[in-house]
Amino acid sequence: MTFDSNAFLIIFTGALIAISCGFLGVFMMLRKMSMTGDAISHAVLPGIVIGFFVSGSQRSLEVIMGAGLLGILATLMIEGLRKKAKVQLDASIGITFTLLFAIGIILINLFAYKVDLDQECVLYGEIAYLPIDLWVTKSGLNLGPRITWLAGLNFFFVIGFIYLLFKELILTSFDESFSSVIGINAKGVNLALMSMVSYTTVSSFESVGAILVVALLVVPPATAFLWTKSLMPLLQLTAALGILIAILGYYLAYWIDSSIAGMMVTVAGIFFLLSAIIKGKKPSWLQGTYKAAKPLGI
Template sequence: MMTIDTNAFLIIFTASLIAISCGLLGVFMMLRKMSMTGDAISHAVLPGIVIGFFISGTQRGIEVIIGAGLLGILATLIIDWLRKKAKVQLDASIGITFTLLFAIGIILINMLAYKVDLDQECVLYGEIAYLPIDLWITKSGFSMGPRITWLAILNLLLVITFIWLLFKELKLTSFDESFGIVLGIPAGAINLALMSMVSYTTVSSFEAVGAILVVALLVVPPATAFLWTKQIKSLIKLTIGIGIGISVIGYYLAFWLDSSIAGMMVSVAGFVFLTSAVLKSKKSKFKFGTQSKEEAFSS
């Protein structure tokens, strides 16, 4: 019984760390109206993952992270070029970029399939239920605990440090990029840095939860929080709370229904957003109706 409780804690704890990392970055992506760029990056990094895997022979190698990071930056540059230079709509730019790079990744997998043990499921789908048995063993044979949990901790520390160091620049360029440029902030460099962090977070979370949940955690918690508040600090706090709630509820529902943990977390995230949207809509209608009656009475 103790083992089950420990495993549950590790899974929920790790999922919460990933949700917080994705949510923190997702807030600034949403404010820039680039939420789906995270989806594009999560698919566009596939060629980098394949090449890095081919070079290192393992999906745990630093080459995989470097390759994915470079492809994430390349995807950002292509999207930005199509939007600003070629005058292509942002949604079309994202669609063109991620489908092109993702298709190249699939081709590379098929070409190198006989040389490396890598397929689409290895890259796109993660199973966090296996986390407790994927241990980090030192050379002396000592177990440090789940390897992915340590990766999630490192990733969260990097994300927090990144946002802490560049909070003012991220806030200004997210709300008004032109004003930030006038103040001398290198908006282009800040944007590339943000996309690089999104790329790293996406890749480091693939093994645990898969691309689908990563995209959901990048988009849904910030979007849900934005329904309730527009203040940046409150937005960040609420996003973190929603991400943790999704992890806890998603795990226990998956355990109860004997289903995919990652899939259930995505479902819970969608349900929370839809519920918030309905409640916010009714609240707005109520305020509007009350205001109209008061105006009618005063007139």
């Protein structure tokens, strides 16, 4: 087995996606909204279809904008069902993502059945094709793999988002009522977070697929939380896990000739199971006993 430029690009891109998803997943987990990412990843399908209708391309800005708007709509629907209709959070998530995802499939079957746009290209991705999907400018300049550029751009967006709204994200995650009292728009921060999750999900579709993005949003932060309760170490350990997942996932997939993206998430699951066995107890956030004060020790 050799380490060539293609292997580096695949591992590097996978690590960028895993870290981006993991950082957002940390704040989703602290809000006890981890599976909202699952709802968003499925609910954006109608937005992708509409964006494709408008632009005629699967790789256009309209597709990303459509998916982002549907992600925000899904968030509003979940919150509306939970607060106005008094539906439990898990039920509101299930209702929202199944409804919107079904609408997306119907739109594909009715209007896009003759083009290369189906639910499988959204649910599953293959990062192994990354080295041959190049970004070539109109002047003929080859800038390298297009998905790597998308993953890098998304990574810097996520880092910038967390840096700019770090205080707001902390306060709204741990005490939404207090954050409202001191003048922070908790609903606006929540919508901004959901929008970033939507964009991250869409930008990662072609490489790892929607289902595996959900795993990267949930599993690395949950694994890190087994080892630390402080926020900064939680983010750092999540990033380290993302890098390890990309490296081990690539080489194990190469070894057994399997899906690279699928193996990366399998490695993430193994890390979680081993951590749970070593720690010998369930993470406190699963038991509903998470204490807000500890992660503030940054």
